[in-house]
Amino acid sequence: MFAQFLVVGLISGAIYSLIALGIVIVYRSTGVLNFAHAAIGVFVAFIALDRMQAGWSYYAVVPGALVLAALIGLVIERVVMRRMAGNPQGQTIATLGLFIFVQAVLGVVWGNMWGQRFPSPFGGTFKVPGIDLYVSYDQVIVGLAVAAVATGLYLFLRHTDIGLSIRAAADDPLAARLSGVGVDVVQPVVWVLAAVLGTLAVVLLAPITLLENTTLTLVMLKGMTAAVVGRLVSFPFTVAGGLALGVAESMSDAYIQISGFKEGLSFVFVLALLIYQVASNRRSTQVRIA
Numbered sequence: 001m002f003a004q005f006l007v008v009g010l011i012s013g014a015i016y017s018l019i020a021l022g023i024v025i026v027y028r029s030t031g032v033l034n035f036a037h038a039a040i041g042v043f044v045a046f047i048a049l050d051r052m053q054a055g056w057s058y059y060a061v062v063p064g065a066l067v068l069a070a071l072i073g074l075v076i077e078r079v080v081m082r083r084m085a086g087n088p089q090g091q092t093i094a095t096l097g098l099f100i101f102v103q104a105v106l107g108v109v110w111g112n113m114w115g116q117r118f119p120s121p122f123g124g125t126f127k128v129p130g131i132d133l134y135v136s137y138d139q140v141i142v143g144l145a146v147a148a149v150a151t152g153l154y155l156f157l158r159h160t161d162i163g164l165s166i167r168a169a170a171d172d173p174l175a176a177r178l179s180g181v182g183v184d185v186v187q188p189v190v191w192v193l194a195a196v197l198g199t200l201a202v203v204l205l206a207p208i209t210l211l212e213n214t215t216l217t218l219v220m221l222k223g224m225t226a227a228v229v230g231r232l233v234s235f236p237f238t239v240a241g242g243l244a245l246g247v248a249e250s251m252s253d254a255y256i257q258i259s260g261f262k263e264g265l266s267f268v269f270v271l272a273l274l275i276y277q278v279a280s281n282r283r284s285t286q287v288r289i290a
């Protein structure tokens with residue numbers, strides 16, 4: 001039982017981590033907290049499901065959905081974010097407005113509770129040798145995808161010119177401009193990456209749960225929690241925070257079973273982090289005074 005709930009928690013945590021990575025890469029590079037991150041993914045996934053119900057192949061629809069997400073990310077950067085350059089607070093509010101707009105579109109076109117299982121060619125489960133544990137192939141795909149994305153982001157940011165430019169722009173945008181870094185090139189790449197990551201997270205999660213608007217919005221908020229655990233800058237701590245939250249939720253289902261407790265764990269995580277941060281700042285202040 002423990003192993004089964006542990007796997008479920010790790011898979012949920014992997015999804016939270018994947019959503020959070022997109023949030024973190026935008027915040028690190030632009031200072032914008034992107035509330036519309038997962039909503040874009042949900043919107044594109046609904047379109048993808050429509051196409052598959054019309055007879056299109058999964059292997060054509062999913063890559064096409066990621067391309068569409070990239071185009072949407074580029075449009076958001078060009079039409080909205082670039083016009084508000086230098087005003088990250090205003091840009092953050094704009095993403096909240098975009099989130100509300102996308103939710104309204106989803107409700108009008110598909111309905112707020114339009115829950116259907118996203119078809120996947122990786123259906124079925126297998127038994128892990130040696131233990132009483134069954135894992136679905138879709139769950140394995142999620143784990144592999146998150147590991148690949150986290151590794152790919154690490155290598156991209158450290159070993160490519162555009163990745164190094166993103167890091168430079170995140171550390172000090174003014175110094176990056178003075179050093180000749182093309183910040184105007186960096187930001188479209190960042191928004192495209194974020195939109196693709198959000199869509200990938202939804203497409204991977206929907207075959208395991210349901211493609212349903214309200215639930216996936218809650219998943220986005222849990223991704224925000226993982227991003228806060230990583231202090232909106234650290235990829236490793238963000239992934240660790242997402243996995244820890246997923247495991248904690250799963251174990252609460254198994255052993256605590258108090259109504260509403262699982263939904264409140266995100267708040268507990270953020271509150272614990274804030275308390276720790278305040279305590280750390282207080283200790284640092286006392287050391288300086290001494």
